[in-house]
Amino acid sequence: MSETGGWKRAWRATAYVSGLPISTIAGGLLGAALDHVLGGGWVATAIFGFLGFAAGVFQLFRGLQKLSDAPPFDHPP
Numbered sequence: 001m002s003e004t005g006g007w008k009r010a011w012r013a014t015a016y017v018s019g020l021p022i023s024t025i026a027g028g029l030l031g032a033a034l035d036h037v038l039g040g041g042w043v044a045t046a047i048f049g050f051l052g053f054a055a056g057v058f059q060l061f062r063g064l065q066k067l068s069d070a071p072p073f074d075h076p077p
Helices: 005-038 043-069
Strands: none
Touching: 005 043
């Protein structure tokens, strides 16, 4: 690995992977707040949690595809 290229790719991959649970939790919290305000049960929590999960998966695949399309930094001479 080169000094900066490999670490940059590792940090980007970590950011993409950590975005999945963060978006799921954010969607669930938004749905729970909406349920609390509207006085509903758990329906908005489930819907927004699923939408957050779907958005996180979409971001993960899009980011990892972009990451794999990048030229390798440490190719042999």
